[in-house]
Amino acid sequence: MLNTATKSEAPGTEQELTDGFHLVIDALKLNGINTIYGVPGIPITDLGRMMQAEGIRVLSFRHEQNAGYAASIAGYLTKKPGVCLTVSAPGFLNGLTALAHATTNCFPMILISGSSEREIVDLQQGDYEEMDQLAIAKPLCKAAFRVLHAADIGIGLARAIRAAVSGRPGGVYLDLPAKLFGQVMDAAAGAKSLVKVIDAAPAQIPAPSAVKRALDVLKGAKRPLIILGKGAAYAQADDDIRAFVEKSGAPFLQMSMAKGLLPDTHAQSAGAARSTVLKDADVVMLIGARLNWLLSHGKGKTWGDAPKKFIQIDIEPKEMDSNVEIVAPVVGDIGSCVSALLAGMGGSWSTAPADWLATVSKKRDENVAKMAPKLMNNASPMDYHGALGVLRTIVKERPDAIFVNEGANTLDLARGVIDMYKPRKRIDVGTWGVMGIGMGYSIAAAVETGNPVLAVEGDSAFGFSGMEVETICRYQLPICIVIFNNDGIYRGTDVNGASSDPATTVFVKGSRYDKMMEAFGGVGINATSPDELKRAVNAAMDSGKPTLINAVIDPAAGSESGRIGNLNPQSVLKKK
Ligand SMILES: Cc1ncc(C[n+]2csc(CCOP(=O)(O)OP(=O)(O)O)c2C)c(N)n1
Ligand SMILES: [Mg+2]
Secondary structure, three states: OOOOEEEEEEOOEEEEEEEHHHHHHHHHHHOOOOEEEEOOOOOOHHHHHHHHHOOOEEEEOOOHHHHHHHHHHHHHHHOOOEEEEEOOHHHHHHHHHHHHHHHHHOOOEEEEEEEOOHHHHHOOOOOOOOOOHHHHHHHHOOEEEEOOOHHHHHHHHHHHHHHHHOOOOOEEEEEEEHHHHHOEEEHHHHHHHOOOOOOOOOOOOOOHHHHHHHHHHHHOOOOEEEEEOHHHHHOOOHHHHHHHHHHHOOOEEEOHHHOOOOOOOOOOEOHHHHHHHHHHOOEEEEEOOOOOHHHHHHOOHHHOOOOOEEEEEEOOHHHOOOOOOOOEEEEOOHHHHHHHHHHHHOOOOOOOOHHHHHHHHHHHHHHHHHHHHHHOOOOOOEOHHHHHHHHHHHHHHOOOOEEEEEOOHHHHHHHHHOOOOOOOOEEEOHHHOOOOOHHHHHHHHHHHHOOOEEEEEEHHHHHOOHHHHHHHHHOOOOEEEEEEEOOEOOOOOOOOOOOOOOOOOEOOOOOOOHHHHHHOOOEEEEEOOHHHHHHHHHHHHHHOOOEEEEEEEOOOOOOOOHHHHHHOOOOOOOOO
């Protein structure tokens, strides 16, 4: 039902009218966008109210960055653009980090911001929250549009949706000046101006010759390796991906957010033998994974001396040869590519050499066995492994829960220890290793999937979005937050030798983050041992009540920058 109002033009004549507010709402609904993440204020407060009145779910956050991260991960989880709604200048800028993050991570998202009077902004006459938002957004996202006429709202949103989800997905900025909302037009003409986007992300079928070339290279491999990235998880082609990997018989590695595409406990999983497979593989097939820093750019020590051939499957042609030569590029959407590869394998594909898989499995089993006793330690205060050991079991028992993860040690160790069993259940810091996604991701994951959420957060990481615990309590979302509280960034033991100020990486000792949750009516628990942690998390996951568990971790347990300390630049001057 379209939004209309009736207005008497002249005695005896009645004209049905609509306006910018209602056209935005109608355009969103027509395209199946039913959830908005944002923060209200001039000029979009009434828009939010009207959206709510019209049946759109509007989740109101405490800071736009968190609403933006929520929208970005909603896009990843649903393949529809997640929408973040903000006010002008400062609200827009607060949302912009998340928009850039969405673009970097290839998540479809639309940031819709209200903006000030164009005439005043362009003459730089000092309007309320004056800023040329469109110009600022442009270099940070995939596309940016501004709508000046109510009659163009339909087409503007259609362009934004297409740009966000087609090809390689990304962030799109949509600028809606304040004046637009009040613009009135004939309701019938307004209805006609709306655009329902048909086939927003058209299939991109790979060339048969590219598929054949890739299969020929794979067939010739003695030590093949398949690497699955979050692009593969995004594709929602789970059955074909699994069938392809299994038919190939090759060991596979799953990048952080691809974990669970196949269970981490799968016989071909090389997750616990990462360094061996990267060094020794002779053919590497990347599926929706980029050769960026997370894979050491495909070269150097990590990749060893053995000559390698790379096959890459990606929707973005420019991704090919970005870091090393790709001998078999396959360009297309992951679903179409994998199904073509699977079909091309035919009925008589011979699986990867058994001795290679046996070598990899042996290494993996050794590493898993080495880790096992550490995970069972019941020390108090806890170390990372003791705490993660119990969480690992809880995730195994609750494979549908969404696992959110950020921090340094808290991230790197949890990624290694906690096996995932189903696709798109692990969401984390992504390509940038950004802190601050925690609460936004948790909220969107709960809202979009209806599943319970377990967020495991470093104490520093949590601080970036911590105020959203109020949002979680307000909407009564089934989110259990576990804070690995080691009194600081990486470790809580750093000392500043120069003054009485604390070291830059340490926080107030013995903080009780659980009290923050209690302040808003949620459940807060202080857990000092793995047993206590286990009881508290299970209770939270069973109850579905917003819960925050302050897990006390030995401040000396972590290491600088977790697993990526090697990226810290070193001073050439000797330490005194
Ligand atoms: C937006 C942003 N700011 C700063 C950083 C740098 N940084 C990386 S990890 C981290 C916090 C690590 O501490 P914590 O979350 O407590 O994890 P721990 O290693 O202590 O378990 C910070 C600040 C970042 N990655 N992103
Ligand atoms: Mg910490």
